[in-house]
Amino acid sequence: MSQKRGNQDYAISSKDELGKIKDQRLVRLDAYVNGKWVGATSDRRFEVTDPGTLQTIGHVADMNAHDVSKAVDAASDAFGKWSKTTAKERASLLRKWYDQVMANKDDLARLMTLECGKPLAEAAGEIGYGASFIEWFSEEAKRAYGDVVPSPMSSTRMVVLKQPVGVAGIITPYNFPTAMITRKVAAALAAGCTVVVRPAHETPFSALALCELAERAGIPPGVFNVVPSSGENTPEVGKELTTNPKIRKVSFTGSTNVGKLLMSQASSTMKKISMELGGNAPFIVFEDASIRDAAEQLILCKFRNSGQTCVCANRIYVHDKVYDEFVSVFTSLVKEKLRIGHGLAPGVNFGPMITERGLAKTEEQLQRAVKAGAKVIVGGNRANVKSGGNFFEPTVLVNVSDDVPMTCEETFGPLCPIYRFTTEEEVMCRANNVPVGLAGYFFSRDIGRIFRVAEALEVGMVGVNIGSISTEVAPFGGVKESGVGREGSRYGIDEYLNIKYLNIAL
Numbered sequence: 085m086s087q088k089r090g091n092q093d094y095a096i097s098s099k100d101e102l103g104k105i106k107d108q109r110l111v112r113l114d115a116y117v118n119g120k121w122v123g124a125t126s127d128r129r130f131e132v133t134d135p136g137t138l139q140t141i142g143h144v145a146d147m148n149a150h151d152v153s154k155a156v157d158a159a160s161d162a163f164g165k166w167s168k169t170t171a172k173e174r175a176s177l178l179r180k181w182y183d184q185v186m187a188n189k190d191d192l193a194r195l196m197t198l199e200c201g202k203p204l205a206e207a208a209g210e211i212g213y214g215a216s217f218i219e220w221f222s223e224e225a226k227r228a229y230g231d232v233v234p235s236p237m238s239s240t241r242m243v244v245l246k247q248p249v250g251v252a253g254i255i256t257p258y259n260f261p262t263a264m265i266t267r268k269v270a271a272a273l274a275a276g277c278t279v280v281v282r283p284a285h286e287t288p289f290s291a292l293a294l295c296e297l298a299e300r301a302g303i304p305p306g307v308f309n310v311v312p313s314s315g316e317n318t319p320e321v322g323k324e325l326t327t328n329p330k331i332r333k334v335s336f337t338g339s340t341n342v343g344k345l346l347m348s349q350a351s352s353t354m355k356k357i358s359m360e361l362g363g364n365a366p367f368i369v370f371e372d373a374s375i376r377d378a379a380e381q382l383i384l385c386k387f388r389n390s391g392q393t394c395v396c397a398n399r400i401y402v403h404d405k406v407y408d409e410f411v412s413v414f415t416s417l418v419k420e421k422l423r424i425g426h427g428l429a430p431g432v433n434f435g436p437m438i439t440e441r442g443l444a445k446t447e448e449q450l451q452r453a454v455k456a457g458a459k460v461i462v463g464g465n466r467a468n469v470k471s472g473g474n475f476f477e478p479t480v481l482v483n484v485s486d487d488v489p490m491t492c493e494e495t496f497g498p499l500c501p502i503y504r505f506t507t508e509e510e511v512m513c514r515a516n517n518v519p520v521g522l523a524g525y526f527f528s529r530d531i532g533r534i535f536r537v538a539e540a541l542e543v544g545m546v547g548v549n550i551g552s553i554s555t556e557v558a559p560f561g562g563v564k565e566s567g568v569g570r571e572g573s574r575y576g577i578d579e580y581l582n583i584k585y586l587n588i589a590l
């Protein structure tokens with residue numbers, strides 16, 4: 085099917101593009117531990133590539149479990165002092181870190197595009213989004229209030245304190261290389277915790293640039309440590325971060341399978357945990373919806389970051405009465421609006437997939453759906469882009485069965501299956517018939533239905549007549565196998581605080 089070609093003929097040298105980063109001190113290849121840039125004790129490094137060209141952009145220190153345990157020691161030592169700073173002092177340092185990130189927005193966005201492929205404007209959007217968590221938690225640091233509880237005895241007074249949990253071990257994915265780190269780290273630091281972060285091996289550069297900026301902001305040594313590691317070292321590093329007794333909190337964002345493994349490992353020392361895991365979001369268009377609005381919102385909701393967003397719409401259910409009209413409007417928009425190419429090529433708004441394994445999963449889901457009778461009406465193939473890279477066309481399908489992997493599992497790629505339904509009861513059943521529950525979206529103007537459906541959807545976040553839900557002010561997180569805990573908002577800091585109750589005899 086014909087689609088706008090975007091800027092597929094644009095040739096790129098990833099190394100040259102890296103050289104265009106104005107402040108080259110933001111491009112770091114070593115780990116950041118106890119306020120110092122350090123290599124791995126083994127001296128090993130791992131390769132990081134640009135998914136839009138498959139060219140190497142650098143070789144980063146490959147930390148192992150032993151290196152990570154040293155970072156945990158540093159974080160544990162730093163915790164003593166950091167946890168005793170006043171909330172106002174922590175707020176002020178976080179604010180300075182936020183200012184540093186914003187002042188370096190353009191360089192950080194370019195770096196992000198080079199390591200994870202998302203188009204430059206989208207990467208700049210993520211820098212703003214990521215920074216917003218630092219700003220937000222700089223403000224929330226001062227509002228971690230305790231309680232005074234009315235005592236049942238006239239002879240005592242009861243007080244509830246909130247105290248930082250301790251050292252947090254943090255593991256993050258490749259799809260939001262900045263925001264998934266700041267959403268955790270800013271909350272942790274605001275609460276008075278120190279952290280050791282293991283970023284995804286595909287995207288360590290954004291994490292390391294955040295360290296450089298934290299140092300400039302005056303965040304003390306040992307408070308924020310980043311330990312990159314190769315895929316090969318990942319299991320041992322994960323084991324260290326989830327079993328080291330000095331770590332009291334584990335926060336993970338990634339797939340449900342890895343989340344389950346880390347949760348079981350962390351249970352050996354009963355750590356406090358937060359798990360932000362995969363989704364399989366339904367996107368429901370009822371017969372009374374504005375078709376144009378729903379179709380426009382779906383473009384963003386499905387195809388941002390080339391479908392590699394945990395809250396991306398995964399299953400589109402459209403009422404029988406408006407199905408044909410919706411499919412026609414939506415497919416026209418896909419062809420008209422999405423421009424494929426390297427994320428640094430002018431005019432591009434649809435980049436590569438970040439990993440070859442993501443591309444392979446997308447292809448496999450597509451083939452299995454087609455074998456079971458699905459029809460591809462837009463896209464359906466790897467895209468031929470001159471820069472090279474992991475490109476797959478935005479793809480729209482109809483006649484997709486309810487029992488193929490594309491329906492039952494998260495795709496995390498640019499496949500958009502559109503299903504037909506006839507009653508609210510039927511669609512709610514199908515929408516909730518998955519083990520995960522992160523986000524859900526629906527379009528309707530009927531106020532009764534809005535409450536009914538929003539309450540019945542088994543998810544942690546609902547977009548009503550809108551396809552975007554992410555903001556630092558709202559609680560982000562899921563139910564069922566999409567995880568435990570909430571990030572952002574006034575609830576996010578609680579993940580890094582313990583409650584202690586005092587009973588004081590007068």
Ligand SMILES: NC(=O)c1ccc[n+]([C@@H]2O[C@H](COP(=O)([O-])OP(=O)(O)OC[C@H]3O[C@@H](n4cnc5c(N)ncnc54)[C@H](O)[C@@H]3O)[C@@H](O)[C@H]2O)c1
Pocket residue numbers: 255256257258259260264282283284285315318319320321322323337338339340342343345346359360361362363393394395494496522561562567
């Ligand atoms: N709920 C959310 O907020 C949210 C946000 C972003 C991504 N996600 C989910 O993340 C998934 C995509 O990311 P992914 O494919 O990188 O997920 P993944 O689970 O494979 O990897 C996530 C991180 O865990 C690391 N990891 C993998 N195995 C590990 C192990 N044994 N021990 C320690 N660390 C390990 C990876 O290297 C990476 O850094 C999707 O399912 C997506 O929905 C969820």
Ligand SMILES: O=CCCC(=O)O
Pocket residue numbers: 259260263392393394395554560
């Ligand atoms: O991929 C998951 C995170 C996306 C977001 O915060 O909007």
